[in-house]
Amino acid sequence: MDMQPPPAFVQLVQAEVPDAPVDPAPVEVNVFKYIPESATAVTMIVTLTPPTGQAVIYAAGHENDGTVFKGPRSIDEVKLSGPTIYVKLYGATSFDIQYINYRQRE
Template sequence: MDMQPPPAFVQVVQSEAPPDAPVDPVPVKVDVSKYIPESATAVTLIVTLTPPTGQALVYAAGRENEGTLFKGPRSIDEVRLAGPIIYVKLYGATNFDIQYTNYRQPY
């Protein structure tokens, strides 16, 4: 008669803690009043990111859901304004540079 060990019972327990979610970056406050008039409703920006694989979300106060996403080493796009302050959230980037190329004013 062959003797075999009894079958092993293994129970896998899933952790009760939620998985680690990416942390939302702290926005950087940028005052644009030195470069464009206070009455401007939108500004065209060239955003340069370091490292070039990063991304930046740029938005005006109160318009967090209407932000403009800038990708790659250098990109250009328009950001709607709600005053002289914009905010920049960096995703995968450690540094940014902004150039102001144009702006829109109400008629």
């Protein structure tokens, strides 16, 4: 009788990698339509739909220290560095901004 090694059973399993969260495309908003060009910061009320969503709002140059607004309505201040702010929506489909107050250069 010939001796042969037993057959090898190999099973390849592809590791499941969870989907990385997708960074949403920012929406540009021109704030100088509503406040003076000399403003350095603006206080705003942000309303989000659906109310479980969140938004990060920042100006150019402040991408890493944006202001987080949690729905349905929240109020906070956003630093400005020009006429445009950017809004990234997380779990929200739409937003509304109400400008309350602003700070100016002296």
